[in-house]
Amino acid sequence: MIKSPMKLAMLTAFLAAPIILFPPHTVLAAGGGGGGGGGAGGGDFYGSSYSTPAPAYPQQKDRKTTHRVKKPIKQSGFDDPAFRDGYRAAYATIYERNDYAAAIDQLHALSRDDHPNVANLIGYSYRKLGDYKQSQVWYERALKADPxxxxxxxxxxxxxxxxxxxxxxxxxxxxxxxxxxxxxxxxxxxxxxxxxxxxxxxxx
Structure with a gap:
């Protein structure tokens, strides 16, 4: 028989210990897996996936390097619906209708001549029109924007x-x-x- 409240408390704590030390297992829900569905476009429409990558925003702690990421930010025009739709229309004019002169006008109307995708398609259009000098100018411009x-x-x-x-x-x-x-x-x-x-x- 337990004669003191202190011993009773110790016994209770001892008997409860296995519950604390060995809690029941918790079933974790499995992750959703690698859902895939790649981004829209790709290929020629959005330009090469190998072009200069967009800046890594979390790494911009060093303020001295912020000016270096200015160009890729400027080139991310596909985030702008008006630019994307205008580029899509020019792309269709080139590859579906083969109307290269009209496409050049459409591309200039985007006011993004230094975007490498735009400059490249202007160069392509001039090449298809047989104007190799102008074509070269625009290819060089595209590579200057993105080597x-x-x-x-x-x-x-x-x-x-x-x-x-x-x-x-x-x-x-x-x-x-x-x-x-x-x-x-x-x-x-x-x-x-x-x-x-x-x-x-x-x-x-």
């Missing part, structure tokens, strides 16, 4: 082939390989064009 804009390296490489500059086109092919490897579409199409005999009419 890793892989679609521009591709289109400009095709420009080089049509001008007979196969060595330069080979350099463009090498740059594409450095940016996205040899399995990306931009590499494959330029490599295929380089394999064709000189003077072959390119459909790209």
């Amino acid at each position: 890793n804009h892989v679609l521009t390296w591709n289109y400009y490489g095709l420009w080089q082939i049509e001008q007979g500059n196969r060595d330069q086109a080979q350099y463009h092919l090498q740059r594409i390989a450095e940016i996205c490897g040899t399995d990306c579409e931009e590499y494959r199409t330029l490599a295929a064009a380089l394999e064709k005999p000189p003077g072959t009419n390119l459909v790209y």
Whole structure:
């Protein structure tokens, strides 16, 4: 028989200890898994996914580097519905209607000539119109805005082939390989064009 309240309290605590030390297991809900659905667009419409990445906002602690991220912020025009819709219309004018002169006007109307996607498509349109000088100006402008804009390296490489500059086109092919490897579409199409005999009419 327990003779003191103190011993009774100790016994109660001892008997309760296993409950505290070994609580019942809690069943955790399984995570939702890797839901996928990639972003809309991609491919040529939004330009290369290998272009200069957007700035990593959480890493902007160092105020000295903020000016360096200005250009990618400026280039993220697809967040603006008016810009996106205007670009989509120009894209359709080029690739669905092959009306390159009208597309150039549509692209200039976006007031974003220094956006690499815009400059690249202006260069492409001039190339399709046979104005190789203007085309070159715009390809250079696109690469100045984004030196890793892989679609521009591709289109400009095709420009080089049509001008007979196969060595330069080979350099463009090498740059594409450095940016996205040899399995990306931009590499494959330029490599295929380089394999064709000189003077072959390119459909790209």
